[in-house]
Amino acid sequence: DVKVTQSSRYLVKRTGEKVFLECVQDMDHENMFWYRQDPGLGLRLIYFSYDVKMKEKGDIPEGYSVSREKKERFSLILESASTNQTSMYLCASRGRQGGPQHFGDGTRLSIL
């Protein structure tokens, strides 16, 4: 079974802080994704990466950046956290050969 692990289930940070969300997958997948989930808006893609050091913007990249230094790890960075970034953040991975995306359990992030 594919395992996608997000480092924190719950996180509380202050406005203006730099925040790091970490995601690790154990299936040697090329593709990794970061989403946020908000009520009534579904899952919206922030960034994705299709290989080490490669990244592409998703639909809502503003205020975020990402890092993929190793194949198994994909980090989401909130450069200067704001209250409108309070949300559930979900990481997913998928192999190039096909199949569905596999998700982690999410990080519930609150920005105060």
Added chain:
Amino acid sequence: DQQVKQNSPSLSVQEGRISILNCDYTNSMFDYFLWYKKYPAEGPTFLISISSIKDKNEDGRFTVFLNKSAKHLSLHIVPSQPGDSAVYFCAARGGGSSNTGKLIFGQGTTLQVKP
């Protein structure tokens, strides 16, 4: 603009009856569709998928129907069980995204199955 829409935020059905969850899309270039199920405090889990070259795919109690002319897909759960109570997301893949698997998700429908 929302390319994948789930217009019903919630649905309530009785145990043993059929649950029908609907999804509409606008982009005729989508070539693959998926349904995910999400329990509170867990990540979405893959449920069932369908290629655009098919109009039906079945897996146990779950069947997905695709109507390309109407740009509409639906998920049927028969019979519904209380454990099916969750949020269901419809997702679509663009024709140029087969390598990355990049998806566009709908807003989700919360299904409640009453005992």
